[in-house]
Amino acid sequence: MSFPWAQQYQPKSGFTRWIDEKLPLPRLVYNAVGAGYPVPRNLNYFWNFGVLAGFCLVLQIITGVVLAMHYAPNALVAFDSVEHIMRDVNWGWMLRYAHANGASFFFVVIYIHIFRGLFFSSYKAPREMIWLLGVVIFLLMMATAFMGYVLPWGQMSFWGAKVITGLFSAIPLVGEPLQIWLLGGFAPDNAALNRFFSLHFMMPFIIAGVVILHIWALHIPGSSNPTGVEIKDESDTIPFHPYYTAKDGFGLAVFLVLYTSFVFFLPNYLGHPDNYIPANPLSTPAHIVPEWYFWPFYAILRAFTQDFLFLPAKLMGVIAMFAAILVWFFLPWLDKSPVRSGLYRPLFRKFFWFGLIPTMGVLFYCGGAPAEEPYVMLSQIAALYYFAHFLIVLPIVSIIEKPKPLPHSITDAVLNHRTGADDAVPLSTTGERPTDSRPGPDDAGLYRPAGA
Template identity: 85%
Template sequence: MSFPWARQYEPKTGLTKFLDEKLPLPRLVFNAVGAGYPVPRNLNYMWNFGVLAGFFLVFQIVTGIVLAMHYAANAEVAFATTEHIMRNVNWGWMMRYAHANGASFFFIVVYIHIFRGFFYSSYKAPREMIWLLGVVIFLLMMATAFMGYVLPWGQMSFWGAKVITGLFGAIPLVGEPIQIWLLGGYAPDNAALNRFFSLHFLLPFVIAGVVILHIWALHIPGSSNPTGVEIKQESDTVPFHPYYTAKDGFGLGIALLLLFTMVFFLPNALGHPDNYIEANPLSTPAHIVPEWYFWPFYAILRAFTMDFILPAKLWGVLAMFAAILMWFFLPWLDRSPVRSGHYRPLFRKFFYGLLVCMAVLFWCGGAPAEEPYVMLSQVATAYYFLHFLVIIPIVSQVERPQPLPYSITEAVLGSDKKAVLGENTEPAA
């Protein structure tokens, strides 16, 4: 994004001048997250979660590298090395709890970030590529988290791996060979654990690479804002630093306070007690359930209980993957010229319906596969797909949006003409 009023980087010392000429990293930082990056002046705290997601990615990489120094990806000793980290490694218990709860916080901020994008239509032109890369990041996160959940080699780790990889077996003709290829055998064992550990270690760096592309794509059109109105003048913007670095810093402080409250006082609240039992292929847990951040998609998977042309299991697998993949098409499903949900009253009502739907799916995904949870999952799944594939396209065509402000400045300061046009409102001396 280039604006004529954006501040330009000016190296002042010999070292910074040398760096700017040979390796202009200071200029890159200044233009990317510093005073040289103008952003809309009306961003609220919902725009903090992108920065928080980036922080938790780095947090997970750092804590994961430390844990990998003490972990052995071997089915015979994986559970024991996990306990070794907890009991014998200095501060190992804190590293493991920070990594486990950090994954939950990573998903919390990403879910909020995604649903902020839904409400403010951050997927609309000219920001389609930002959105598409964001969906790719989410899919990579899901894969990384699943493989990480297997590594402690407890009961839920083992049976979760068996159930999830078993889903590929529902694919006609090629399903069983794919399942065997993924596991390196007919059941989760040493080969599967080695593969999952290798990919779990590698994929966060792939995510980091896609995040760089995501931020690069963001800097071309610039940040969206709560009004959905594009920047028109200098008065619509403020420098990213110090205004939003301070705001993001405050949000980060709150997030860290909550994270370490979980780490020190409620470290296992988001986990499952059965994962403290060593994996046993001969003992199936009464209720196999994945980590909480998979629950809505697990509920969609289990919502299909009847064979219709295709087996119910295959319908569930297709629906589970389609639930995320259809986000790729949102920029073209929503044809409304207005972005912000604040100015779309009908869209806003259905968005609240989507939030209720997701809450039901979260609840049902963590519940046993019995009534009334199965029926509720089916109703919520039906609404979920109707929302994206039917309701959004229809609403975008028939809705009458409310009037938009002329500019971001008008939305912030009111309709005073001089303030909106950025003119000097103080009397001359």
Template identity: 65%
Template sequence: MSHKSNYQPNSGFEKWMDERLPIIRLGYDSFVDFPSPKNLNYFWTFGGILAIFLVIQIITGVVLAMHYTPHADMAFNSVEHIRRDVNWGRLIQAAHANGASFFFLAVYIHIFRGLYYGSYKAPREVLWILGVVIFLLMMATAFMGYVLPWGQMSFWAATVITNFFSAIPLVGEGLMVFLRGAFAVDNATLNRFFSLHYLLPFMIAGVVGLHIWALHVPGNNNPTGVEVKTKSDTVPFHPYLTMKDLFAIVVFMIPFAWFVFFAPDILGHPDNYIPADPQVTPPHIVPEWYFLPFYAILRAIDFNIGPIDSKLGGVIAMFGSIAIWFVVPWLDRSKVRSGAFRPMFKWFYWIWIVNFIGLTYLGAQPAEGVYVILSKTATFYYFAYFLIILPFLPRIETTLPLPASISESVLAKHKTEAAE
């Protein structure tokens, strides 16, 4: 949704700069005067929340790296040194550790909003794909960061996860050794993960730039899924949406501050406050909560599928559960973008959300008894939603009539609220 620039330089310096490097014009057109649908709700504020948390993670991570020692004999003690002896170290470390959880909470809400309102549909396919790339980079960054404290869970998580790659035919063993830097998780592994954990956030920032660029070409989707038709359908990004984003950021920061100041370790696993010991295996190895749905899918495949053994099948299912997001724009055949106008879709969507939360719970439980059956059932529905429901539901679904424009939907909503 490209628009004519209305930027006018207000000083001699701005005019001089605009003629040589129009970066001020770019910022004005992108974040001040950019026309945005007037009916965006608070689910659209999570993009701004994610931008703030990316900055928090990068700043706190850079400061922590100044005091961290990436060596197997000293890593655990260097983290304790940061927490106990470095000025503001306890606060910075807590903000970084809990920031990862809030970063993933915000990104999951951001993704779920996109899935409900059809933000992946044409012409926003590239925007969606870049978002999935960001999510994968986030997962890699978070996993490598989880290894750095070099506690029991850190060490054994690195051992278990890197061992998955050995299941890949032909190249698996070599790939596992390449990731570890040795035949076992040791100092070389820690150094590699530290280097990549420091590098990947800047790659994420670069892809976020592409993500924002891709957003500004077609413009924002909106709750109705109806494209902007006239100028009356939009409002300038500032001050309308900047103030809305700012309010949401402040509200989201309140529970984050509570965790940082009052319960900085509550989201951590107790075993990770024990130094890494290759001779002692924890009784129940679990990843961080934001990995649990995919961990549950991995463990649900405990049977051979033809020539594919259970280990390789689990790895394929785990990576496939994210890879399938790349092709969602082509799996959903409905001509109606927003789930708000798809009565049958709503039921299947909300069951999928509950199913995803259930996988999160199941990933933290031991792989035994009823948990195994529930994990298999939940895994089946996870994939069935994308491969069966989204492609075939439009054939039998009767959608609700769409509003003629965004303005019409806003006026209708105000009339309904006034009548009540």
């Protein structure tokens, strides 16, 4: 997005001028995350999680590369090589715990980032591509995390790989050949472990490439904000640096306190104890579960227990599990409300906080619980509402609800100049207010209300 008032990059020395002419990387950084990138002045701490996600990705790549130097992707020695890292490699225990807990914290950050986008409708035009690329990143993360969970080659790693790859056998005609191709055989063994290790090592760099596209797409329309009102003039923005770099720095400090608390004091809390037992194909664990961040979708998979006509329950569960994420791709077109922010959509807000959020909580809980009653029934009810929320509730609510009046500008929302309904201006079909004749920024850079 082009801002005529944005600060322009000015090289200050001969060397930086030469670099700027030959390879303008300093200009690129300045315009991407520096003073040359104006952002809405009203961003709250929920907008920190994009930066935190980038930090988590870098952390996972660095620790993963170092761990790969000592890991042996061989079914006979993989478990022992992980123990070797923990016991014999200098600081190996810390690297392993940082990587394992880093995956969990990465998903915590991403889930908050996604649900912030759902509440503030960050998927609406003109930011559809940002949202779509974000969903692609999430799918790549899920694949990467699954393959990483297999690498320690403990009991839960082995049986998790067997169960998840076994889902492909539910696909008619091509399912079993696809499963054999993925595993390199008829069961998880050395060939499967080599495949998963290679893909797990490669995928984070693919994610990094999609993240670059995600950020690129973000800089075309600019950042969204809690009001959902687009930037109108200079008074609505402040430079990303130093204002939001300082805010992101504080958020990163809080994140690191929580993250390091788990790494040093609760390193195994988010793992499963069965994964500290070497893989044994002849001994099935009593309760096979994936990592916690897969639980909602695992609960949806297990919610289908009866065949329906010619569709087996297993196939319907697999379709529903993937559809639970794929439905996010269609949100820009399912939600037809001209208002973006949930702060100004009272009916939408009720369904979000008292419908979608509790439903996700039930799915998280049931996904980690045994496949027995009442958990199966709760999973079925929650899965039914989950799809109904996106496919039925959201489109209907977006048509029938009466949103609250939006502020005239981001500055008005920040400075509280417009608080009454009498000042509301009718919305256009795009959710934007028509331009008015109010005066522009004063000498102090603050927006003056009409009549001031």
